[in-house]
Amino acid sequence: MIGWVQQLGRHGCDLLEALGRASIFLGLSAVGVPSREGWHLWLRQMHFVGVLSLAIVLVSGLFIGMVLALQGYTILVDFGAEQALGQMVALSLLRELAPVVGALLFAGRAGSALTAEIGLMKATEQLTSMEMIGIDPLRRVVAPRLWAGFVSLPLLTVGFSVVGIWGGYLVGVEWLGVFDGSYWGNMQSSVDFIADIGNGMVKSLVFALVVTWIAVFQGYDLIPTAEGISRATTRTVVYSSLAVLGLDFVLTALMFGELG
Amino acid sequence: MNDSPFVVVEGLHFSHGETDIFRGVDLSIPRGKITAIMGPSGTGKTTLLKLIGGQLVPDAGRILIDGQNVHELSRRALFRLRRRMGMLFQSGALFSDLDVYENVAFPLRVHTDLPDAMVRDVVLMKLQAVGLRGARHLMPSELSGGMARRVALARAMALDPELILYDEPFVGQDPISMGVLVQLIKRINEALGLTAVVVSHDIKETLSIADYVYVIADGQVMAHGTPENLDVDLDARVRQFVHGEPDGPVPFHYPAVDFFTDILSAGASR
Amino acid sequence: MKRSKMMELGVGLFMLAGIVGLIFLGLRVSGLNLPGTGGGETFQLKANFANVGSLKPRARVTLAGVNVGRVVAIELDTEWYDAQVTLELDAELEGQLPRDTTASILTSGLLGEQYIGLSVGGDPDTLGDGDTIRDTQSALVLEELIQQFVSNMVSE
Numbered sequence: 001m002i003g004w005v006q007q008l009g010r011h012g013c014d015l016l017e018a019l020g021r022a023s024i025f026l027g028l029s030a031v032g033v034p035s036r037e038g039w040h041l042w043l044r045q046m047h048f049v050g051v052l053s054l055a056i057v058l059v060s061g062l063f064i065g066m067v068l069a070l071q072g073y074t075i076l077v078d079f080g081a082e083q084a085l086g087q088m089v090a091l092s093l094l095r096e097l098a099p100v101v102g103a104l105l106f107a108g109r110a111g112s113a114l115t116a117e118i119g120l121m122k123a124t125e126q127l128t129s130m131e132m133i134g135i136d137p138l139r140r141v142v143a144p145r146l147w148a149g150f151v152s153l154p155l156l157t158v159g160f161s162v163v164g165i166w167g168g169y170l171v172g173v174e175w176l177g178v179f180d181g182s183y184w185g186n187m188q189s190s191v192d193f194i195a196d197i198g199n200g201m202v203k204s205l206v207f208a209l210v211v212t213w214i215a216v217f218q219g220y221d222l223i224p225t226a227e228g229i230s231r232a233t234t235r236t237v238v239y240s241s242l243a244v245l246g247l248d249f250v251l252t253a254l255m256f257g258e259l260g
Numbered sequence: 261m262n263d264s265p266f267v268v269v270e271g272l273h274f275s276h277g278e279t280d281i282f283r284g285v286d287l288s289i290p291r292g293k294i295t296a297i298m299g300p301s302g303t304g305k306t307t308l309l310k311l312i313g314g315q316l317v318p319d320a321g322r323i324l325i326d327g328q329n330v331h332e333l334s335r336r337a338l339f340r341l342r343r344r345m346g347m348l349f350q351s352g353a354l355f356s357d358l359d360v361y362e363n364v365a366f367p368l369r370v371h372t373d374l375p376d377a378m379v380r381d382v383v384l385m386k387l388q389a390v391g392l393r394g395a396r397h398l399m400p401s402e403l404s405g406g407m408a409r410r411v412a413l414a415r416a417m418a419l420d421p422e423l424i425l426y427d428e429p430f431v432g433q434d435p436i437s438m439g440v441l442v443q444l445i446k447r448i449n450e451a452l453g454l455t456a457v458v459v460s461h462d463i464k465e466t467l468s469i470a471d472y473v474y475v476i477a478d479g480q481v482m483a484h485g486t487p488e489n490l491d492v493d494l495d496a497r498v499r500q501f502v503h504g505e506p507d508g509p510v511p512f513h514y515p516a517v518d519f520f521t522d523i524l525s526a527g528a529s530r
Numbered sequence: 531m532k533r534s535k536m537m538e539l540g541v542g543l544f545m546l547a548g549i550v551g552l553i554f555l556g557l558r559v560s561g562l563n564l565p566g567t568g569g570g571e572t573f574q575l576k577a578n579f580a581n582v583g584s585l586k587p588r589a590r591v592t593l594a595g596v597n598v599g600r601v602v603a604i605e606l607d608t609e610w611y612d613a614q615v616t617l618e619l620d621a622e623l624e625g626q627l628p629r630d631t632t633a634s635i636l637t638s639g640l641l642g643e644q645y646i647g648l649s650v651g652g653d654p655d656t657l658g659d660g661d662t663i664r665d666t667q668s669a670l671v672l673e674e675l676i677q678q679f680v681s682n683m684v685s686e
Contacts (some may be wrong), residue, residue: 046541054544084643088558125353129412133367134315134342140370155548162551165559185597188561189590190643197555 029142041144049221050152060161065167084181087190089168094200098160103207109242111215115236118219119229149212155206199255211240266291266455271321283479294456296470305459346416347425352408354400355500361396367418386414406437571621571658577633582613583669585644593648629655634667
């Protein structure tokens with residue numbers, strides 16, 4: 001019994017220590033001084049993290065929008081409320097699905113790649129040699145990736161929503177025959193720019209920070225062996241997914257909890 | 261140029277987890293000379309270089325580089341000091357996203373405001389020195405191990421450092437590239453008059469270029485001296501290492517219970 | 531260098547697409563009116579209801595089935611203990627609605643959301659900014675309907 005408690009205590013201490021390390025890490029990397037060189041590095045990461053994730057995010061968004069419309073229609077039509085389809089599709093996408101699914105896809109596509117890349121740089125002593133040249137790898141390697149992730153994911157989320165709403169339109173209006181005007185009209189009367197789109201974007205920014213932070217930290221902190229890299233990559237995806245889903249509940253409770 | 265040693269290590273203690281790696285090491289590395297640090301694998305030679313570079317912090321003792329205590333410097337001052345050092349890593353550690361030219365140009369770009377034309381001159385000069393001017397457009401993945409190490413050497417020299425640390429420069433090289441590297445290290449040292457620390461367990465090659473030799477085993481300095489009068493027979497461990505005897509004070513067998521007891525304990529777990 | 535230019539272009543397009551997407555969401559999805567595009571001009575009317583049912587802020591206001599504004603606020607009027615609803619209507623209707631215009635809370639579909647429907651009367655005087663609509667019709671509350679229906683059944 002005492003052993004068990006002691007073990008719990010040790011895990012707690014380990015966890016706190018890791019959190020502390022990760023926070024210092026975040027603080028040191030986020031304050032990279034912007035320079036022409038830094039701008040270029042950031043741009044390269046934007047391409048890698050953002051542009052190359054666009055395809056998977058947009059395609060997923062389209063399918064999710066289409067499925068939402070299809071499912072929503074079959075339920076709403078029983079109540080004669082199929083004209084609320086646009087509202088349903090838009091609200092579920094903007095408030096929940098785009099930020100959350102976007103972040104999960106982002107963790108799988110970009111987060112794991114970031115972890116593996118930084119981990120491999122660590123394993124091949126590139127980070128150490130950078131330090132010996134007198135360059136802080138936190139600024140040179142980590143900071144551009146962190147900022148690129150932070151900017152990319154909200155943009156990807158917007159793309160997800162737009163494509164999803166369009167997908168809902170394709171299925172709902174073009175295929176199932178919901179009236180065009182009520183699809184958009186209901187949507188416009190129920191979606192609020194600040195409360196729905198704004199809060200969705202806030203969620204997305206939080207997720208972007210968390211997912212990218214986890215990814216680069218796992219890469220930087222891993223044990224530089226083949227097994228270490230594969231474990232860290234898995235951890236990135238698992239931790240980010242859990243963090244995104246958990247935070248989503250907290251944020252939703254804070255944002256929409258009192259909306260009745 | 262003054263005669264005081266460039267690097268001084270005093271009473272160095274360092275442990276990794278439970279195992280002690282250094283138990284009171286004293287070294288003094290003279291200016292403008294090649295100092296070799298030798299010892300069997302696992303004696304923490306690479307760790308010593310990382311301690312000198314300020315990447316690890318000792319448990320006790322201090323390391324002075326040109327009079328500055330490495331581990332009392334602020335992060336900023338440490339990075340400034342590192343610009344005066346070059347380090348050649350075992351794997352080369354070239355940046356995999358940059359080609360050969362950009363790898364060598366990297367320290368120049370981040371530490372100087374030289375115009376592009378001048379960066380080009382310096383890079384080509386350094387690449388010429390290691391004989392790889394023609395390979396400047398290749399990516400690190402296209403280089404052989406020996407070439408990668410030569411590019412890394414060119415990069416380590418880019419800022420004309422006062423001190424170069426070589427981590428196992430001869431490991432895993434075929435005789436030709438080994439000869440090339442030995443020549444390079446010797447020539448660079450003579451031409452530029454810089455201080456070099458070579459960590460290695462390749463005895464013949466190292467002794468052929470070193471001005472002074474330290475032998476480290478069991479976390480302590482076992483012997484030191486110039487290659488000519490290094491008294492290898494004073495200590496059994498040093499003798500075993502230098503002559504490459506398979507068994508001796510450094511045992512062939514990893515510690516275990518007696519072989520017969522072990523093999524006769526049938527039915528036991530493996 | 532050519533690859534780097536392509537990359538910069540790609541990132542530029544990506545960011546541009548993100549911003550255009552956000553504008554699309556703002557205009558087309560949330561029906562936001564950009565300030566200065568004319569459609570943003572509004573005026574306010576008040577209306578007191580005995581019961582607003584499940585009417586919510588941002589519900590639409592229609593006239594003859596056409597969207598003409600939205601509900602801005604719903605507050606309790608402590609003087610009469612009824613609900614005071616503030617409506618925001620398109621400016622082109624200012625001074626056009628007769629004073630005896632009726633506001634009723636209607637439901638779209640059987641279980642759909644509630645909205646306010648306006649129907650005009652014949653009074654020559656018109657409503658201006660800040661005026662109150664006197665003639666209102668409260669929301670239909672399903673329970674009350676059922677109660678009525680049941681008591682009718684019993685009395686038969």
